[in-house]
Amino acid sequence: MMLLTKSKSILAIAIAISSITLGCSSTADTSNSVVKEGATLVTLVNLHPDNKRKILYAVNYQLDGVMIPMCSKVEIEDIGEKEIEFVYNGTTYTYLWDKHTRKAGESLLQNISNFIGTSCDQSKVASLNSLDQAGIKSGKPSVGMTKEGILFAMGRPPIHATPSTQGSTWMYWLNKFKKQAIEFDGNGVVTEVRL
Numbered sequence: 001m002m003l004l005t006k007s008k009s010i011l012a013i014a015i016a017i018s019s020i021t022l023g024c025s026s027t028a029d030t031s032n033s034v035v036k037e038g039a040t041l042v043t044l045v046n047l048h049p050d051n052k053r054k055i056l057y058a059v060n061y062q063l064d065g066v067m068i069p070m071c072s073k074v075e076i077e078d079i080g081e082k083e084i085e086f087v088y089n090g091t092t093y094t095y096l097w098d099k100h101t102r103k104a105g106e107s108l109l110q111n112i113s114n115f116i117g118t119s120c121d122q123s124k125v126a127s128l129n130s131l132d133q134a135g136i137k138s139g140k141p142s143v144g145m146t147k148e149g150i151l152f153a154m155g156r157p158p159i160h161a162t163p164s165t166q167g168s169t170w171m172y173w174l175n176k177f178k179k180q181a182i183e184f185d186g187n188g189v190v191t192e193v194r195l
Helices: 002-024 099-103 108-112 122-126 130-138 147-154
Strands: 040-043 055-057 073-079 083-088 091-096 169-173 179-184 190-194
Touching (some): 083 108, 122 147
Parallel strands (some): 055 091
């Protein structure tokens, strides 16, 4: 009887571990996402790709160069387990899911949904102050912008470094080696941009 009880316990543990492992694994199941192969969507925020390699990273590097402006039309070409290919203006870009985003618990589809969706909020941008609008146009942060303006200009900061956008410091990476912190006051207005 004790052997049977032990076997049931081991089986229950094995099932629990399998459920946890399966729940954390990456899949390309797009059934609950608007990001699907063949879909025509728009950028919700400015994107800052590596234009030489035609790559964007889920960690949202703020790379210099040609920016893909918010509200740009993109077509989803292919969805894999760790990358998504989309076409913008006749060029194919690869969106890569990085280990930091994975470890923070955000799936590839959850992550890209911060940046690409069905419609962008142009009316919201039009209601923002002139500093926000200038920052959105340039894709760069500046003192006096609001949190909303920064989100449109730069996209959501990496979830592993800034788990919540409710905080007063947002951390971005300009590239793999250089960070940028954006400090906000209690009203959500930028007080400092520091490297």
